[in-house]
Amino acid sequence: MTKTITAIIADDEPLLRYQLKKMLADFWPELDILASCANGKEAFDAIAEAQPDIAFLDIRMPEMDGMTLARRINQHTKCPLVVFVTAYDEYAVRAFEANAIDYLLKPLNEKRLEKCVLKIKQHFTNSSKRENVADINAFFEKIESLHAVEHKRYLKWVRVQKGDDIELVHCSDIQFFKAEDKYISLYKKNKTLSDVFLLRGSLRELLSQLDPDEFWQVHRSIIVNVNAIEKIKRDCTGKIQLIIGGHVLQVSRAMQDKFLYNI
Secondary structure (H helix, E strand, C coil): CCCCCEEEEECCCHHHHHHHHHHHHHHCCCCEEEEEECCHHHHHHHHHHHCCCEEEEECCCCCCCHHHHHHHHCCCCCCCEEEEEECCCHHHHHCCCCCCCEEEECCCCHHHHHHHHHHHHHHHHHCCHHHHCCCHHHHHHHHHHHHHHHHHCCCCEEEEEECCEEEEEEHHHEEEEEEECCEEEEEECCCCCCEEEEEECCHHHHHHCCCCCCEEEEECCEEEEHHHCCEEEECCCCCEEEEECCEEEECCHHHHHHCHHHC
């Protein structure tokens, strides 16, 4: 009888855990997801108890981050194959492809997940897991240095001007950005209607300064704060729309994979 392959998913974003579980069910229906964990400590306990074959780990998690967790479970006699879920730029991640650990980039992409699943299946068929974690410490050193650089450059506050007044808007209070002509409109949450401020610059430049775990570009003219999304729905034509603070924002066809499994 063929052994059932088991896995756990660990990510502090409930939508991403749900999305990854549904996508895995489509591409690998035989895979048994034993646990879905919201932080590193929960994941460590679940791995120790259930001893899964695979662990899908977010790099940034409360309690214990994904890298610390992977180091700790790497000391176990039965160490699961680790697949990191990360928001790092694709080109940066390619620098680590020589290592045997695989990666999934946020937002999740169907084709990339399918490739990951095939790679894992081949691994279980052709090689031992120990070979796949042989270079894990070198990987950690590289990814941690990248993490430090990326983390330092993310904006925590955005400087805006309204009339003669200058205000600092914390990123957690931002609902979304929208490019309009030569300016960018910043929508800040308020008790009733959104406050709107104008910024100079390009959306691309702004996106490079925002935390990719928190802000996603969903349209060529729109960047949203993921935490501000209140509802995801389809219109009568099947296009995906986001509801944020009473605003209805269209998701472009190219970006719909993020939300396809969350509706």
